[in-house]
Amino acid sequence: MRRDVRLQIITEAIERLIPGAIPARISVQVVEDVRTGSQNTWSGDADALAAAVFTALFGRPRPIEDSPLARADAAKGTGDLVGELAPLLDGDQQLTSAPWYPARPGDLVHVCYERTDGLEAFGETYIVGDVGDGLMNMQLLSHSLPADMAEDAVEKLAGWFTTEASDDPLYEAWFAAGSERLTVVRDGRPVHVGRAQ
Template sequence: MRRDPRLEIITEAIERLIPGATPAFLAVTVTETLPGTGEQTHTWTGRPEGLATRVFTALYGRPRTEDQRSPLARAEDAKRARDIVGEAGALMAAGSALESAPWYPCRPGDLVHVHYEATPAVPAFGETYIVGDAGDGLMSLQQLAHTLPGTVEDAAGMTGCYAADAADCPVYGLWFEAGPHRLTIVRDGRPVHVGGAR
């Protein structure tokens, strides 16, 4: 499982306080000497990664430990392992997480942004969609913009694939295929789901 790069940067910054030190042999000590008491002190001693985790938690919340794969990828991995219970469980858990989200169901006017990680062939990019009213209780999902560099021809077939003319839940495909950790949903100008952060 991949660690958060922000946590890695904080840990490395602490480890580099002593140039050329071997991280495995480092310890961090924070000392408080009380004024007017002379020798009375309080100390905290720990490993650099322990201090980094405390700093990270203060800045961003607890480090993410959950699986950063989409529900569909988890289900496919379970299927390859011939684990039918794991496959069904991954899909059912994702469905429950979607339907129990406080912002669910989507509403017309919701903005949905999906972030794609860089691959060897394609740089990191994002797409933004808007939820619309398709009538008869259904909703649409129309692409507004994308940040994939290059020409329109380059982006053809790589963007807009989650657009839907009419659906019960227009974010269903994005939630299961891209994964909730890659989605940001904005309602009335306020983020109601920020998948890339706690």
């Protein structure tokens, strides 16, 4: 499970209050200005304050669910065959029963990735195209990786879900990234919006 990107944004905004600070060393203190002599305070780290703000705005934070493949891999590691198959079958049912399914030429597919230890959060956008004989492709349009990143590093990180000819170009992204990290736009309107956006 991963954190909701909205909670991550709030946390990063708090961390940026002190430019150049090491996020793990930031603490927050809220002080009530009481001129009567007694003073109430609250202290915590950036994560605790971000969670309080997030809860006030959106309700309790719920982690972003891992992709069906990640959940299946975790169950495979424990030898749980039912636990390995269940997320794959559930993921297939969620995709194929969606009211906007199947993908159509012209659909835009955005995939978002959370921040990791070595990389800031980024996204990439694909377009679905018709390649004939009932097959479609999905080509990378753009990504938000840093402009100064080495070209070979960009090639390793962006474009993973490019397909040349498939009867279901969304399938790999849906299972590997997970539905909560995908947004699908058709004819200028979002038809699927993942929670990680």
